[in-house]
Amino acid sequence: MHATVAPRSSLAQIRGLLTLMRPRQWVKNAFVFAPLIFAGEFLKLQSIEKVALAALIFCVASSATYILNDLSDIERDRRHPKKSQTRPLASGLISVPQAIMLLLVLYAVLLATWFVMPAVLYVVLGYLLLNLAYTLVLKHQPVIDIFTIAIGFVLRVYAGAMALSVPVSSWMFVTTLCLALYLAAVKRGQELASNGSESREVLQHYTPALLNRYAEMAATGALLFYSLFVITTRPALVMTIPLVLYGLYRYWFIVESKDGGESPTDALLGDWQLLLTVAIWAVVSAVSIWPEQPL
Template sequence: MHDTLPPRTGLGQMAGLIKLMRPRQWIKNAFVLAPLLFSGAFADPASVGQALLAMLLFCVASSATYTVNDLKDIERDRRHPTKSRKRPLAAGTVTVPAALALLVVLYGVLVWGWFVQPGVILVILAYVVLNLAYSFVLKHQPVLDIFTIAIGFVLRVYAGAQALAVPVSSWMFVTTLCLALYLASVKRRQELSQSGAEGREVLERYTVALVNRYAEMSATGALLFYSMFVMSSRPELVITVPVVLFGLFRYWYVVEKLDGGESPTDALLSDWPLIATVLAWTGACLWALWPTLQG
């Protein structure tokens, strides 16, 4: 059906290109700012600028990854009841040449980034390679698909550390991994419960009960390792542990009772208690760490 529909031009196609980049998903790249927060460098304007630039470069890289994935899956998406309308390439609102041109521009920005933040770009290169492997192979492999998504978040944290040239606690890495595994497991659970195995091939190899256990194990690990990180490295942040616990509980409530979670970004942005929790956690971290900077 889509082959008979002429693609939009002008402003319509520009809007489609922006949608193809999925700017709503850029919120995930806030993980790049974690080292800025926990190192206490947020009081230094130069460090803030470097961290924000690293996050921007990661936004470009993630948009390039989404574009590659949509180009690869265009025919499959056209047969999907939802993606055929929501994905610009599958819906015919963006042409393949326009998407390829966008991809060239995005990769060009990353080449420019090499001259500004080479350490960050090396991490981003690893992220791009990992996601190419995900798009073509790993997303069809059970368990590996979830871990690939999670490792992408760990790389975001590492990129933030590279931007500031600061070390990152091993606890932070393992906490990030567990939290990302939790979000990825919940995503698979919701895809499976809402669309069955039709949405992704790999879903045929999962059950709701199995991914529920993955999610519970990962959430427990995230809370445990975050608490150990706080007690060993940043004891002044102990006030944030209950906030993190509430956030995990609330997110699971959104998944179970409000039928969210297929998109962690949408689940966050559509639930004001979750937004308030993130803001409260950020504020508590700033409040707890700021006095240490004065001494």
């Protein structure tokens, strides 16, 4: 039974509410900016503002899904050795009514974006419904759970495209899907290795070898489709292929040697080489397609 928690200060509760929103995870919403680069819109201030607003909207939406998921998993998190101390709801720092109130505020903010970016809101609503299904049902279904996580990243790319009113190419869709499947498979593999199958119900259906094969297949697909995109459509980006390959290698090194794959965000933010690789990729991509016309 969960022990009674002493009253916390207002400052501690504010920090708890911020933690509940998981701002560190907002880095995942960088996928929203992908169409800005590959549509050749990165030199237009208005386009940058539109995509930045779409990314901000997705930050609010992703925080809402984290809160909803924490509310659903509160009892399981209280039995978890790490989450019982780090999750504000499980630790008792934030009460359930406070979390629900914050969730309603975030939903209200999202509804208000209808007057600014209705096309992006449609994508966000799809993301919210997908994550609601994930929280209630899909996260317990093997394989489907990994694809659900991956589709969330694809929807981020679509949100960026909707903000710019440009189509998402088939190359970008399949490359993003494969990369996201790779991250999701690695995440599940690290959860299984670190906490065992008891930490998450769906992990009882997986084995380390199976998840490793999933990750290998997805990483190979991401590299293959990205390379085909570059060679057939954007040959100026050929110098970015080694960067993508190094990024995949480096990430897997972090996973294997430092047990960092359970949180892709922590793995990225905690490794300067991976951060530098992403930064160089973005700069090289922008400079390489600078003279070219958008697709």
